Amino acid sequence: MSLTPDHFDSQPAELLRSGRPVLAGISGGRDSMALLSLLSGMEGCRVIACHVHHGLRPEADEEAQFVREYAASAGVPCVWRRADVAGMAHVQGISTEEAARKTRQNLFLEWAAEYPGALVALAHHRNDQQETALLHLCRGASGIHGMSPVSIWANGLTVVRPLLNFSRKEITAYLEEKNIPWREDASNQSTEYTRNALRHHVVPRLNEIFRRDTSLSFSRACRIENQIRTALAQALEAMDLTDPQGRLYLPGVNRLPQELKQCAVHHYLRQQSVPDLTEAAVLRVMKILDADGPSRTSLPGGKMAVRKEKRLFVKDAPPQINKGEPRPADTAGGI
Template sequence: MEKVLPSFLDRLQRCCGVEPGDGIVVACSGGADSTALLTLLVEAADRLGLRLQVAHLDHGLRLESGDDARFVAELAAGFDLPFFQRRVDVAEVAERMAENLEAAGRRLRREFLREVADRTGARFIALGHHRDDQAETVLFRLLRGSGSTGLRGMAWSDPPFIRPLLGFRRRQLRSLLRSQGISWREDASNRDLGRARNLLRHRVLPLLTELQPDVVDKLADFAARTAIDEDDWRRRVEAWLARHAAPEKEGLCLELPALRSCHEALRLRIWLAALRRVAGRQTDLTSVHLAACDNLLSGRPQAEIHLPSLWVGRRYQAILIRRRPPEPATSWEVFIDGPGRYMLPTGGELLVSVEEGPAGETGGVAEFALAETPFPLRARNRRPGDRFHPAGAPGGRKLKDFFIDAKIPRERRDALPLLLSDDTILWVVGLRRCEGRRPHAGAKTLKVAFSEGESG
């Protein structure tokens, strides 16, 4: 303990940002790594006045998982620490949510740990990843085709999560436990070579160690150097997003011209940061997904792709990123049988009045000769086959073509109200009136004013 503790205390404060008096939730599975983490944090708590809570999530994947939970409960009791546990059927949740089993377990585990931190007022959640885990992570991501953002590995601090053991080897931690006479639980599934991570740990890394005896340290050091570079890239990405990204309904809107003008190295990092900002950091995104996003910049002016937990759409000069695709448009129609206020299903209202003469049109006001435009009128959204003769145009055309030329995004087309007399579109509300039917001075005038409002 005397050899390990000073280094642990230094990294806990310098690398993880822990300060005296902080509250920490210790994620403990009962395995050697998390048991060593708890043991070291108990020693640190005496010196720094830390407030510790122990949390254990039983995934319900193994018959002996209940024994693991009891072991951790006894461990916490032996240290006189508060203990929180929960049992979740991860397999059932993964099937119901159509998630990968490992991804579902990680998501549920982190949700539980955050909940414990919120309940106890803890500032940090400590995880038991160590230097060997870091090497495995870097190698695994490299094999999956990750870019340098992924090759930075796991961070010491990713608030509220911290990893105080990243500077220690697996063998150091087990040696520490043996020297203290502390036992731990062994998870037999960690020996299952049918899992890619286990195959990497038990077969690939030992082979690489024969070629390069310090391969674990080399990979971990590579991650540390990459992290330095990525910190600089992160600042550039955040500066770009501050200038060219805006919150959008259920997501984010990016300026396409500004994104397209970026160097590819910066652009792909912007994509990744924007996607994670909307979906969360745990969403499984790969270089294939980023390439698919990047292809939107040079493709059709309106296109879309579906990613894990995300929808990304190009709408002319804008990129929209949302958690889910836009809802399909539903048809609606409002009958206007005389002057009055008419609320529209998509939000806003039409104020219809009869005036003694025209007062002049604006973007939100259209005027028509009442003699040529008798009641009743209709307001509705677009329908297949709609035609429109815009004011000033030589003739009628498909409404769809008018929208395309005006570069109106697909979803806005469905929401735009149309004012009709019989089957003639009088006004694409807020955009363009029709040809003809203009009121003369002193003639009865139908005035229609549109005001914005909240949808629904």
């Protein structure tokens, strides 16, 4: 498949061509540089390059300068910000990866305030989708689901991922054909992190065993799973299980069959942006639905679920004290 805007899925393409400002996350890496090139040449697309300097690697200064200079050469507006990700992780008692993700989402929300009606564009591709699905599957995070071409963040921003149907190999070929430069993040080669270990060891072995590009199969499976999840979410929304404050109303939830009750809890926790959501975490929350059970439980990402006055809600947990920093979360595609 040719890597052109004409081959984007119809829903993201329609949004990108709508004339709304498009805040494109540009790290300077391979995938985001392809995204910037494609969007800058896309008819009707008002792209703004958005770069976050995480302050975590020595080469971050050079990468920020590279993105600014390339955007200027392409005639694309560029906004960027330096952030103290390590400081946030320490103060909030969360992983560096989770702090980076929170930082990016907060900055996109600030930038969106400067560009009314803006949506966010991210450069996740088909191989990212496979790695994400494998992570969810192996962690017990409710099956083989991945990222959607269009989704809504908890802060209300619309997010599009127009490259989900394209492979890393196709993106590299596009960059080489167009003579577009990019910067390699050396940490991507380290197998210390789970996602990188899957990328460098597990996925190549799967391709070798099945003698084909298995990312295509994962892409199809994720697309079907996302359709099922969308239908289930629409059914749960129609049940009106939350109160005006957005808390889960437990008398209504407890009337549901057990399987649907668990789905309702899982759906609510995802709406509250609980990261790395596993079956074990959902089952812990299920225990506090009972008035005779515990009234709160911990959740990933420095959050906790609380039962109060027949309502369930999620809030930030108190900061950890005198504890080592958790292992990075290897979250999907970085945002």
